[in-house]
Amino acid sequence: MSYRAPLKDLMFAMRVNAGLDRRAGWSGHEDADLDTAQAVLEECARFNEGVIAPLNWTGDQHPARVEAGRVSTSPGFAEAYRQFAEGGWQGLQHPQAHGGQGLPKTLGSACSEILNSANLAFALCPLLSDGAIEALMVAGTPAQQAAWIPPLAAGRWTGTMNLTEPQAGSDLSLVRSRAEPQADGRYRLFGSKIFITWGEHDVAENIVHLVLARVPGAPEGVKGLSLFLVPKFLVGPDGRPGLRNDVYCASLEHKLGIHGSPTAVLQFGDGRGDPALGGTGAVGELLGTLNRGLEHMFVMMNAARYAVGVQGVAVAERALQRASAYARDRVQSRPVDGSLPGAAPLVHHPDVRRMLMTQRALTEGGRALAMAAAGAFDAAHHHPEAAARSAAQARYEFLVPLVKGWCTEVAQEVTSLGVQVHGGMGYIEETGAAQHLRDARILTIYEGTTAIQANDLIGRKTLRDGGAQARALAAEAAALAETLAARPGPAAASMARRLRAAQASFEAGVAFVLAEARARPNPVFAGSVPFLMLAGYLAAGVEMARGLIAAEDALAAGEDADFHQAKLASARFFAEHLLTRVPGLADCLLDGADSVLALAPEAL
Amino acid sequence: MSYRAPLKDLMFAMRVNAGLDRRAGWSGHEDADLDTAQAVLEECARFNEGVIAPLNWTGDQHPARVEAGRVSTSPGFAEAYRQFAEGGWQGLQHPQAHGGQGLPKTLGSACSEILNSANLAFALCPLLSDGAIEALMVAGTPAQQAAWIPPLAAGRWTGTMNLTEPQAGSDLSLVRSRAEPQADGRYRLFGSKIFITWGEHDVAENIVHLVLARVPGAPEGVKGLSLFLVPKFLVGPDGRPGLRNDVYCASLEHKLGIHGSPTAVLQFGDGRGDPALGGTGAVGELLGTLNRGLEHMFVMMNAARYAVGVQGVAVAERALQRASAYARDRVQSRPVDGSLPGAAPLVHHPDVRRMLMTQRALTEGGRALAMAAAGAFDAAHHHPEAAARSAAQARYEFLVPLVKGWCTEVAQEVTSLGVQVHGGMGYIEETGAAQHLRDARILTIYEGTTAIQANDLIGRKTLRDGGAQARALAAEAAALAETLAARPGPAAASMARRLRAAQASFEAGVAFVLAEARARPNPVFAGSVPFLMLAGYLAAGVEMARGLIAAEDALAAGEDADFHQAKLASARFFAEHLLTRVPGLADCLLDGADSVLALAPEAL
Incomplete structure (x- = not known):
C-alpha cells in the first residue's frame, strides 16, 4: 500500500493548533506563511511518497x-x-547562518511526520x-x-x-x-x-x-x-x-x-x-x-524526545492509512443492519468503523498535540514579546513529555488496531501491518521510557513551578469547555461535557501530586504513568476541541464540507471514546497506590 | 529465562474458581480430587519445563x-x-472409551495453560x-x-x-x-x-x-x-x-x-x-x-475458542515471569523515595511495580475466568442434577466469548508491558520478551476475532435468552459485593466498591443491548467490543473477588502467608486499576455510537 502524506490534515493542524497563520511580526517568520508551508509540504510529500516510502x-x-x-x-x-x-531536507529547521533554511519548528515538525510515516x-x-x-x-x-x-x-x-x-x-x-x-x-x-x-x-x-x-x-x-x-x-x-x-x-x-x-x-x-x-x-x-555533559546532552535529548513523539504520530498515520485502505477493499460478511443484500467491504461493519475511528482520533489527537508544542517552541524563539516568549517556553517544556509519552503510547494502540483490522492477513508479514506494530514498539522506550517521561512531567514540569503550567492547561480546558457549551450542536456539547470531566480529574491529579510528591514519593510515582496518560488525553483533547470549533466554523462558512465533517467526527469520537478513559486513570493515581505497593519488591 | 509452571496459582484457581474440591458425587470425578490434580500438574510441569519450554x-x-x-x-x-x-498428554480430557484419560476440563485446562506457556x-x-x-x-x-x-x-x-x-x-x-x-x-x-x-x-x-x-x-x-x-x-x-x-x-x-x-x-x-x-x-x-457442516465445525470452534483464551493466559504468564525475573535482576537508578543509597533492582521503582502488578492481575484474572468456565463445563457434563447441568451449560456458553475475547485482548497488554519492563533490552530479539508480544498478537484474531466474539456475546449469548445469563452474572457480582462489604479490611472494601460500580455499568450495558439490538443494531454493535471488554472485566473481577475472600480466609487460618498476601494484593490491584476501566467502557457503549457512525463508511 502506498503512503499519501495527509497534507490537508497537516495544514489544518498547523493553523488551528500551532497558529501558523497568526504570526505577523514574528522575527524569522517573514516567509513562514500558509502558502509557503503548503508549497514546502507538497514538495516534501512528493519526495517522501516517491523515494523514501x-x-x-x-x-x-x-x-x-x-x-x-x-x-x-x-x-x-x-x-x-x-x-x-x-x-536540502536536513537543514529545514536549522539556522541559515550555518547553511540551513531557518524554517519554523511547526513546519519542520510537519515534514518530520511525513518522513517518519514514509x-x-x-x-x-x-x-x-x-x-x-x-x-x-x-x-x-x-x-x-x-x-x-x-x-x-x-x-x-x-x-x-x-x-x-x-x-x-x-x-x-x-x-x-x-x-x-x-x-x-x-x-x-x-x-x-x-x-x-x-x-x-x-x-x-x-x-x-x-x-x-x-x-x-x-x-x-x-x-x-x-x-x-x-x-x-x-x-x-x-x-x-x-x-x-x-x-x-x-x-x-x-x-x-x-x-x-x-x-x-x-x-x-x-x-x-x-x-x-x-x-x-x-x-x-x-x-x-x-x-556538564549531561546538561548539554539533555538539549539533544529534548529535541529528540519531541521528535520521537512525532514518530508516534507518523507510524500511527501510516498504520491508519493501511488499515483504512484494506477495510475499504476487503469484502467480508453482510452488514449487521441488513443494509446491503450480500457481503460488504469491512468498513460497513460497526466494529471496524470503531477501530478505524479510534486510529483516526488518536492519530489526529497526537498530531494536534505535537503541533501545539511546535507552535509553543516557535513562539518561545520568535515571539516579539519577551513575556510571551518565556510563557511559550514553559508551555513547550511542559508539553514535551506528553508529546513523547502519550503519542508513543497511543501509537501502540493504533498500530495494534491496524493489525486487527486486517484480521488473519494482518499477521502475515507481507501485508505490512505487522511491521508498523514492530517498528512502533521501540518508541515508548528509546529517548527515555514512558516512566521517565512521567518522572519528568511530575518532577521538572509540575513540582518545580508549583503546578503553574499544569493549572494553565486545566484553565484552558475549562475555558474551551465553556465556549463549546455555548455552541449549538451535539458534537460541541459532547466535547464540552467530557472536557470538563477530564479537567476535573486532571486538577485532582495535579493537587495530589503537588501535595504528596515530596513527602510520600512512592504513592505519587506509583501513579506517574496514569498521570502522564491522563494529562496527555486532556492536552490532546484541548487541541481536538480547538479543531472541533474550527471545523464547525468552516462548515458554517461552507468550506470543504467532507473534510471538516470528518474533523468534527474525529473530535467528537475523541471526546466520547478517549476522554472517557480519563476518570479511570485518575482512579489509578488517586486511589490505587496501596495496591501497587502492597507487595514487597522482592515478592514481585 | 526458564519457565516455571505456577502450580500453586493453578491449584488455587482450580479450587476457588472451578470448585474442584466441591464435586463429591459427580460422575466421572471419582479420581478428580485435589491430590490427583496436584500429582498430574507436577508431572505436567516437569515435562513442559524440561522438554517443551x-x-x-x-x-x-x-x-x-x-x-x-x-x-x-x-x-x-x-x-x-x-x-x-x-x-499420554493428548488424551488427558478425552473419553477413556477411546483411549483417553477422561479427566475434567478443569484439570485439562490447567495442563493446557502449562503447555502453552512453555x-x-x-x-x-x-x-x-x-x-x-x-x-x-x-x-x-x-x-x-x-x-x-x-x-x-x-x-x-x-x-x-x-x-x-x-x-x-x-x-x-x-x-x-x-x-x-x-x-x-x-x-x-x-x-x-x-x-x-x-x-x-x-x-x-x-x-x-x-x-x-x-x-x-x-x-x-x-x-x-x-x-x-x-x-x-x-x-x-x-x-x-x-x-x-x-x-x-x-x-x-x-x-x-x-x-x-x-x-x-x-x-x-x-x-x-x-x-x-x-x-x-x-x-x-x-x-x-x-x-450442517458449520454447526459441527462450531463444536470444534467452541472448544478451540476456549483453548485460545487459555493461550492468552499462558503467554501472559510467560511474559510476566520473564519481566519479573529481569526486574529483580537488573540494577538501574536509585529509588525515588531514597530508601536505598545507590542504584537498585528495577523492582524497587514504583512504575515497574505498577507494570508487574498489572501483568500479574490481568494474568490471574484471566486464569480465574478460564477456570470458572472450565468448572461450568465440568458441571454441565458431570453434575448429578439435570437442572444444575443445564444451568452450568448456559453459564459455560456465556463465558466462552469472554474467555476467548477478554483473555486474549489483555494478553496484548501483558506481553507489551513485558517488553516495556525490559527497556531497550526488550526490543532486542535475543532477550525473548518480544517473542511473546509477537506470538500473542494472533490470539485476538484466530478462531474468531474479538469483534466476532462480541457478536456472539450479544447475539447468541445475551439476546437469545433475554439477558438471563448476563443478569445472573450481575447478580453474582452484587452478592459478592455485599459479602465483601461486610468484611473488615481495606482490600475487601475496595473490591466491593469497584465491583458494584462495574456491575451497575454492566447492567446498564445489558439493558441497552436488550432494548436496542434488534431495532437499531448499528449503535449496539458499534459498542460490541467495549461491551465484551466490560463484561470480561466484570466476570474476571467476580472471580478475583472470590480469590480475595479465599485468600483472606486462608490468611486468617494462618496458611501460607506469602502466597495468600500476594493473592490479596493482586485482587485488590485488579479492583483499583482494572475494574476502574469499566465505567469508561460503558460510556463508549451507551453514549458513543453516534461518533462511531458519524462518518459514512466510504469516508473512513
Whole structure:
C-alpha cells in the first residue's frame, strides 16, 4: 500500500493548533506563511511518497548488515539518503547562518511526520543529525559550530548520540567510558557504547558521534559526565574527512523492528584506528563545559524526545492509512443492519468503523498535540514579546513529555488496531501491518521510557513551578469547555461535557501530586504513568476541541464540507471514546497506590 | 529465562474458581480430587519445563520450512512431540472409551495453560487435535469415532481445521471448496484452504483434516457447507496410514509470530496424490449431516475458542515471569523515595511495580475466568442434577466469548508491558520478551476475532435468552459485593466498591443491548467490543473477588502467608486499576455510537 502524506490534515493542524497563520511580526517568520508551508509540504510529500516510502518494507526485510566493522545499509538507503541531503531536507529547521533554511519548528515538525510515516527506520538518521546540531548550537564554541554544523545541516555528515552502556541504560550515572586529556587539548576516548542508532553506516561520508564519558578524577554519578565530539574520520585542514578514528562497530542488534536502522555496539579505543593517529583511543574534542555533559546532552535529548513523539504520530498515520485502505477493499460478511443484500467491504461493519475511528482520533489527537508544542517552541524563539516568549517556553517544556509519552503510547494502540483490522492477513508479514506494530514498539522506550517521561512531567514540569503550567492547561480546558457549551450542536456539547470531566480529574491529579510528591514519593510515582496518560488525553483533547470549533466554523462558512465533517467526527469520537478513559486513570493515581505497593519488591 | 509452571496459582484457581474440591458425587470425578490434580500438574510441569519450554526460542528462530510440499518442523519439535504423545498428554480430557484419560476440563485446562506457556507454537498442534476429537465426538458415527479418535487421542495422528479460503476469512458463507460424491459413498475434495495451523508437518504419522466444503447443488451461504474428514494418508484395513491422499501443502506463511507453528496453504485435488487413488481429488468422508457442516465445525470452534483464551493466559504468564525475573535482576537508578543509597533492582521503582502488578492481575484474572468456565463445563457434563447441568451449560456458553475475547485482548497488554519492563533490552530479539508480544498478537484474531466474539456475546449469548445469563452474572457480582462489604479490611472494601460500580455499568450495558439490538443494531454493535471488554472485566473481577475472600480466609487460618498476601494484593490491584476501566467502557457503549457512525463508511 502506498503512503499519501495527509497534507490537508497537516495544514489544518498547523493553523488551528500551532497558529501558523497568526504570526505577523514574528522575527524569522517573514516567509513562514500558509502558502509557503503548503508549497514546502507538497514538495516534501512528493519526495517522501516517491523515494523514501517505497524503501520502508525493503529496510524491514533486508536489515543493515555488518562485516569486519563495516556496515552495509538496506538496499536503496544510501541513494535515497543522497537525494534527501541534496534536496536540502536536513537543514529545514536549522539556522541559515550555518547553511540551513531557518524554517519554523511547526513546519519542520510537519515534514518530520511525513518522513517518519514514509520510513521510520530511515528517518532516524536525520533525527539524530538534528539532535547533534541542536547540541552544537547550545554547547559548541563558534569555531566548533562553524566546523561541524554546516556539513551536518547539509546532510553530508550525520550525527549520533552515545549514551547507553551495557550497565547504564536509563541510569546514566553508571556510565564508565573514559576520556583522557591529551597535550594538544584534545581527548582520547575508551569504552563501549550500545544501542547507538545509525552508529555506523555507509550513507554519508562522515559520522559525528556525541559521546558521554568521564575524564580522570571526575566526580561519580551524572555530575562527572562530559560530552565529547568524536568523528568517525578526523577532519583535515581542508575540512574533508581524513584519518580513520579509533571507533568501530563491533556488532549490530537484531531487533523487533526498525530493521533498516543500524543499531550499533561501538568500541572506542580498541586500537583499530589509522596508525597515523599515533596510539590508541578515539580522538575527540570536548563539547561545552567539563562535567556538564549531561546538561548539554539533555538539549539533544529534548529535541529528540519531541521528535520521537512525532514518530508516534507518523507510524500511527501510516498504520491508519493501511488499515483504512484494506477495510475499504476487503469484502467480508453482510452488514449487521441488513443494509446491503450480500457481503460488504469491512468498513460497513460497526466494529471496524470503531477501530478505524479510534486510529483516526488518536492519530489526529497526537498530531494536534505535537503541533501545539511546535507552535509553543516557535513562539518561545520568535515571539516579539519577551513575556510571551518565556510563557511559550514553559508551555513547550511542559508539553514535551506528553508529546513523547502519550503519542508513543497511543501509537501502540493504533498500530495494534491496524493489525486487527486486517484480521488473519494482518499477521502475515507481507501485508505490512505487522511491521508498523514492530517498528512502533521501540518508541515508548528509546529517548527515555514512558516512566521517565512521567518522572519528568511530575518532577521538572509540575513540582518545580508549583503546578503553574499544569493549572494553565486545566484553565484552558475549562475555558474551551465553556465556549463549546455555548455552541449549538451535539458534537460541541459532547466535547464540552467530557472536557470538563477530564479537567476535573486532571486538577485532582495535579493537587495530589503537588501535595504528596515530596513527602510520600512512592504513592505519587506509583501513579506517574496514569498521570502522564491522563494529562496527555486532556492536552490532546484541548487541541481536538480547538479543531472541533474550527471545523464547525468552516462548515458554517461552507468550506470543504467532507473534510471538516470528518474533523468534527474525529473530535467528537475523541471526546466520547478517549476522554472517557480519563476518570479511570485518575482512579489509578488517586486511589490505587496501596495496591501497587502492597507487595514487597522482592515478592514481585 | 526458564519457565516455571505456577502450580500453586493453578491449584488455587482450580479450587476457588472451578470448585474442584466441591464435586463429591459427580460422575466421572471419582479420581478428580485435589491430590490427583496436584500429582498430574507436577508431572505436567516437569515435562513442559524440561522438554517443551526450551524449544520455544528454537521454534521462533528456526521456523518450519517447506520444500516440494514436505514440511520440516523446527529442530527438536518432532522428538518433543513424540515424548508428548508417549506421555499420554493428548488424551488427558478425552473419553477413556477411546483411549483417553477422561479427566475434567478443569484439570485439562490447567495442563493446557502449562503447555502453552512453555511453547505456544508447539501447543497449537495438540490444540487442533483436541478440536478434531471434539467434533468427532459430536458429529461422528460410532464407526468413525472408533476409527479416528484413538489414534488422535494417542497423539499418533494430529488434527486440523480447514475453514478459511482466500476470499473467505471471518465470512464462511463465501467458502467455495467443493466435495464431489463418489460411488462408494465417499467424496473427492477440490479447493484451496489457507491459514491451516499445523496443516502439514513431520511430527506424526498422519494428519486428519476436517474440511468445510460444498457438495454440488448445495444451497448458497453457510447452510450449504458440509464437513468432511480428509486424511493425509488414507487408512488401510490394518488401521495403518497407506496411500498418500491428494492434499498437499503449497506454501507456509511468513508470520509475525508463532514461527514454530507451520501455517499452511493446502491444495485439495491438484492431482498429486498416489496414482492408486485412481483419479484426482482428495478422498474424504462426510462427518455429520450434509449441509450442517458449520454447526459441527462450531463444536470444534467452541472448544478451540476456549483453548485460545487459555493461550492468552499462558503467554501472559510467560511474559510476566520473564519481566519479573529481569526486574529483580537488573540494577538501574536509585529509588525515588531514597530508601536505598545507590542504584537498585528495577523492582524497587514504583512504575515497574505498577507494570508487574498489572501483568500479574490481568494474568490471574484471566486464569480465574478460564477456570470458572472450565468448572461450568465440568458441571454441565458431570453434575448429578439435570437442572444444575443445564444451568452450568448456559453459564459455560456465556463465558466462552469472554474467555476467548477478554483473555486474549489483555494478553496484548501483558506481553507489551513485558517488553516495556525490559527497556531497550526488550526490543532486542535475543532477550525473548518480544517473542511473546509477537506470538500473542494472533490470539485476538484466530478462531474468531474479538469483534466476532462480541457478536456472539450479544447475539447468541445475551439476546437469545433475554439477558438471563448476563443478569445472573450481575447478580453474582452484587452478592459478592455485599459479602465483601461486610468484611473488615481495606482490600475487601475496595473490591466491593469497584465491583458494584462495574456491575451497575454492566447492567446498564445489558439493558441497552436488550432494548436496542434488534431495532437499531448499528449503535449496539458499534459498542460490541467495549461491551465484551466490560463484561470480561466484570466476570474476571467476580472471580478475583472470590480469590480475595479465599485468600483472606486462608490468611486468617494462618496458611501460607506469602502466597495468600500476594493473592490479596493482586485482587485488590485488579479492583483499583482494572475494574476502574469499566465505567469508561460503558460510556463508549451507551453514549458513543453516534461518533462511531458519524462518518459514512466510504469516508473512513
